[in-house]
Amino acid sequence: MTVYTEKMHVMNTYARWDVTIVKGSGTTVWDHTGKAYLDCTSGIGVTSLGHCPPAVSAKLHQQLDTLWHSSNVTQHPLQEELGKKLTELSGLDQVFFCNSGAEANEAAIKLARRYAQKTKNEDRFEIITFEQSFHGRTLATLTATGQQKVKEGFNPLPAGFITVPYGDVEAVKNVTTNQTCAVLLELVQGEGGVHPASMEFVTELYAWCKSNDILLMIDEVQTGIGRTGEWFSYQHYGIVPDVITLAKGLGSGFPIGAMLATEAVAAAFSPGSHGTTFGGNQLATTAGMATLLEMEQQNVLSHVKAMSEYLLDALKDIAKQYPHQIKGVRGLGLMVGLEMTGEVSGYLKAAQQKGVLLLQAGPNVIRLLPALIIQKSEIDQLVLVLKEILQSGEK
Numbered sequence: 001m002t003v004y005t006e007k008m009h010v011m012n013t014y015a016r017w018d019v020t021i022v023k024g025s026g027t028t029v030w031d032h033t034g035k036a037y038l039d040c041t042s043g044i045g046v047t048s049l050g051h052c053p054p055a056v057s058a059k060l061h062q063q064l065d066t067l068w069h070s071s072n073v074t075q076h077p078l079q080e081e082l083g084k085k086l087t088e089l090s091g092l093d094q095v096f097f098c099n100s101g102a103e104a105n106e107a108a109i110k111l112a113r114r115y116a117q118k119t120k121n122e123d124r125f126e127i128i129t130f131e132q133s134f135h136g137r138t139l140a141t142l143t144a145t146g147q148q149k150v151k152e153g154f155n156p157l158p159a160g161f162i163t164v165p166y167g168d169v170e171a172v173k174n175v176t177t178n179q180t181c182a183v184l185l186e187l188v189q190g191e192g193g194v195h196p197a198s199m200e201f202v203t204e205l206y207a208w209c210k211s212n213d214i215l216l217m218i219d220e221v222q223t224g225i226g227r228t229g230e231w232f233s234y235q236h237y238g239i240v241p242d243v244i245t246l247a248k249g250l251g252s253g254f255p256i257g258a259m260l261a262t263e264a265v266a267a268a269f270s271p272g273s274h275g276t277t278f279g280g281n282q283l284a285t286t287a288g289m290a291t292l293l294e295m296e297q298q299n300v301l302s303h304v305k306a307m308s309e310y311l312l313d314a315l316k317d318i319a320k321q322y323p324h325q326i327k328g329v330r331g332l333g334l335m336v337g338l339e340m341t342g343e344v345s346g347y348l349k350a351a352q353q354k355g356v357l358l359l360q361a362g363p364n365v366i367r368l369l370p371a372l373i374i375q376k377s378e379i380d381q382l383v384l385v386l387k388e389i390l391q392s393g394e395k
């Protein structure tokens with residue numbers, strides 16, 4: 001196969017690694033030279049059942065010979081089936097299908113505005129978001145994102161977003177006005193450095209939103225579909241939000257996004273108010289349904305909890321051994337961050353050389369998003385490689 005070293009035809013929007021993955025199975029991927037890697041990235045939180053999971057693959061193969069796409073003007077039993085499953089798992093009532101996390105958040109933003117303006121008044125459009133958050137790359141979602149670097153060069157940005165420090169309920173209260181329609185947040189900030197929200201913050205925020213008739217919208221694009229050890233991260237906090245957004249892990253790598261809402265909120269959309277050509281087509285919904293059924297079949301949630309404990313314990317041990325390099329370990333389920341005392345890009349390169357793929361979240365955090373089916377022996381392999389790299393850094 002051809003491996004392009006000069007980037008001639010594709011726009012230069014990614015700082016790509018010097019790795020060309022050509023094949024994947026379970027937690028292993030292979031590059032074009034045949035070198036195997038333990039994939040602790042899951043393609044950035046996507047391939048939760050591992051690469052090419054046989055149960056999903058079989059259903060997709062069947063669907064490939066049946067129907068790929070019929071458009072959203074036809075009846076769509078596969079969307080109904082996956083929608084029913086997602087509402088049962090989440091406690092929300094209705095779903096809108098799209099193709100990515102940004103689109104799911106864009107749909108949530110539109111729904112929140114439309115709901116507020118239909119049920120309250122035209123001036124209620126403002127959405128409160130948090131510093132270090134990440135919600136996507138469309139104009140509205142990058143404006144919602146609490147990181148300056150994703151906004152540079154894109155002025156004028158849409159009006160109606162206000163960002164406050166993460167975890168600070170008083171700040172939310174201070175910026176709430178009669179223009180506020182919703183709060184949008186991640187309960188574990190992913191791209192922003194793997195920061196789980198505290199129980200106290202979430203409980204107080206929930207109460208504030210309820211008492212002020214503000215929609216609470218949880219971005220579950222990275223945390224959803226079992227990543228944190230529950231189907232959705234809000235289930236750790238004993239709350240049910242008004243709106244949630246999903247993507248990454250839902251289709252095992254087949255692009256699909258979803259936005260779910262309570263019935264009352266969802267009723268703000270009517271035919272023509274939102275839509276997409278590809279959203280939830282027959283292949284995407286087949287991948288989504290097969291992924292959820294396989295996760296249930298394999299009892300993935302309890303496996304995630306057990307592996308999370310095993311991984312976090314091992315990492316905390318290493319952190320004690322290398323305090324000059326590791327500042328802290330944090331995470332929820334199999335969304336784990338190692339905060340280092342310096343830049344992490346060198347650690348990522350060293351791990352790649354030793355056959356392990358790791359991610360970063362910001363300049364100083366190593367982020368681990370392994371497949372949810374990772375086994376103890378593979379965690380041992382990861383920990384061994386981390387130790388070797390840290391040891392060589394001590395010299």
Ligand SMILES: Cc1ncc(COP(=O)(O)O)c(C=O)c1O
Binds near residue numbers: 190
């Ligand atoms: C929490 C969160 N929201 C939204 C997005 C955007 O998703 P996508 O890249 O599918 O548009 C991401 C992507 O990393 C994310 O982590």
